[in-house]
């Protein structure tokens with residue numbers, strides 16, 4: 001097992017003329033045995049960071065340490081990491097038995113009996129022991145993904161690195177596999193860095209979540225921390241589904257005035273002291289329909305989701321989403337008003353987008 005310390009990591013691609021900064025000023029300590037999830041939009045540097053940790057990419061500057069030992073200049077096979085990719089990368093002509101046993105046949109002096117018995121254990125762990133003699137093309141997507149996992153597990157590595165390993169599976173299987181993967185990781189206790197672009201997946205799986213944007217680390221924290229206390233507007237907007245409502249308000253004393261007649265008087269004026277405008281955020285579940293609320297909204301559509309409804313509408317040109325009780329169904333085109341508690345309000349600096357107030 002391993003703890004991983006990443007210091008001032010920077011990775012650029014291309015030459016000086018057309019340089020792409022994929023990861024910049026990246027500092028992170030991954031704890032021994034933890035399940036850490038990297039999340040962020042496409043192109044934000046998740047894969048590059050993971051490949052740098054794996055040793056598949058030379059870093060431009062910075063250091064990576066495993067258990068206090070500098071591995072920055074070590075190759076992938078000297079780092080004792082196992083990677084699982086989105087596209088499984090199974091050998092099509094080999095059976096499941098051969099595919100899973102392959103890393104051991106390649107790297108150790110174990111006898112084929114020893115390797116076979118280890119393959120048996122791993123396939124039992126993954127519930128695929130009946131598939132040993134099948135070839136990849138005879139397997140479903142979920143089964144192929146389990147074989148790919150098996151090939152990583154069999155090496156008994158210090159670190160698992162997983163790059164969107166579930167994104168080729170359908171929604172239902174993906175959610176089953178999430179739970180299985182988490183249980184497996186807990187059972188094996190292997191330090192795991194897992195990449196996804198799906199914030200729901202990140203929230204569901206990670207001990208801690210690393211939010212990335214534009215090659216820059218935005219925040220590291222538990223699901224609850226990044227949800228309740230985002231460091232900036234990007235994190236607030238990226239984490240949570242449906243997304244937080246965000247708009248600009250003008251500050252006058254303790255009063256916030258916004259688009260479409262939004263008006264709210266803060267109890268705590270110090271939150272906005274010295275500012276002439278702020279960015280306001282309110283999560284859909286924190287809005288409640290009210291006779292004389294602060295936030296007017298013209299209803300576009302109400303979506304029924306079983307035990308709750310989502311109301312989508314407009315406050316002037318700002319999109320508003322609210323979670324409302326399932327009995328209530330305001331008619332489309334009508335104007336409703338929402339209230340909220342001050343403690344649920346998020347406020348961000350209008351220029352830097354840094355959080356001024358979170359939950």
Ligand code: ADP
Pocket residue numbers: 013014020021022040041042043044045046047048049
């Ligand atoms: P993510 O996995 O979050 O989608 P990546 O790490 O793949 O993001 O990419 C980060 C940035 O680096 C993107 O702008 C991407 O185009 C660029 N990039 C990644 N790999 C290469 C490469 N081999 N050559 C040039 N640019 C690359």
Ligand code: MG
Pocket residue numbers: 046047048
């Ligand atoms: Mg990627």
